[in-house]
Amino acid sequence: MSVNALYTDLSGYYDLMCVDIDYQAQSNAIRRLHQIFGNGGTRHLDLACGTGPHVRHFIDAGYTSSGLDINQPMLDIAAKRCPEADFTLQDMSDFTVDESQEFITCFLYSIHYNDGIEKLTACITHAHRALKTGGVFYFNAVDKDKINNDLFVKHTAKHEGDVFTFRSGWHYAGQGDKQSLRLSIEKTSGAESQQWNDEHPMVAFNFATLLALLKPYFDVHVFEHNYETITPWDENAGNAIFVCVKV
Numbered sequence: 001m002s003v004n005a006l007y008t009d010l011s012g013y014y015d016l017m018c019v020d021i022d023y024q025a026q027s028n029a030i031r032r033l034h035q036i037f038g039n040g041g042t043r044h045l046d047l048a049c050g051t052g053p054h055v056r057h058f059i060d061a062g063y064t065s066s067g068l069d070i071n072q073p074m075l076d077i078a079a080k081r082c083p084e085a086d087f088t089l090q091d092m093s094d095f096t097v098d099e100s101q102e103f104i105t106c107f108l109y110s111i112h113y114n115d116g117i118e119k120l121t122a123c124i125t126h127a128h129r130a131l132k133t134g135g136v137f138y139f140n141a142v143d144k145d146k147i148n149n150d151l152f153v154k155h156t157a158k159h160e161g162d163v164f165t166f167r168s169g170w171h172y173a174g175q176g177d178k179q180s181l182r183l184s185i186e187k188t189s190g191a192e193s194q195q196w197n198d199e200h201p202m203v204a205f206n207f208a209t210l211l212a213l214l215k216p217y218f219d220v221h222v223f224e225h226n227y228e229t230i231t232p233w234d235e236n237a238g239n240a241i242f243v244c245v246k247v
Contacts, residue, residue, distance in 0.1 A: 146238025
C-alpha cells in the first residue's frame, strides 16, 4: 500500500491504533490547567482533532467545543462522535475562527505536524490571534535533542476477528528542523498477514527554540508530561506540557 493510501485509510484504523490512550485523563488534566491559568471561558478549539475523542470529553465537561483537521475522513468520524460540535477542514498553521476562543488545545504531540519552523511559527501566531485575552493555548511536545531513535511503542488490538499490531516511534537524524514519526501497522487474519509502513514528516526543535518562538506572544508555563499530577518541568525531560496564556 502506498504512503498516501495508508494516510487516507488511517481514519479507519485511528481509534483502534489509539485504543490505549486515556483521552479522559488527558482531557481532565488539561481542563484543570485551564481552570488555573485561563480566563474562565468555555469556548474551545481542538487543533488536529482527528476523530474527536478529546472534543467529546470537553463537551461532556460543559465546553462549547469545535475542532479542525486536514483529514476529512477523520472529521467525518468526529462529526458522528460529537454532533454538537463544529468541525472544519483546515491546516493548523493557517486557520481562522468565526468567534474568538478561550481555550485552544493540540493533543498527542500533533503540534509537530507543522512541517518546519516557519509553519510552527505561523501556527503559534494564528493561535494567539484566535484567542481572547487571558485565553490559553495548550500542547505537548518533544525536544529533538532528547529523542532516542531506538525507542518505540507497541500495542496489539483485536477487531472483527483480525489482530492488529501497531508500532510507532520518533526518528531524528541529528541535525536540522525535520524529524519524523515512523508508523507500522500489521494486520493478521488467520494465517495471512499484511503490513503497512509509513513515515510522517514533522518539525523538530529543542525546547529553548520553542520557548523563544512562544514568548513574544504568550506567558508560558511548562510542566512535566504527567496527566496525573501538575508538576513543573525539571528542564531535563525530553517531553513536556506547554500552557501558553495570551496576555
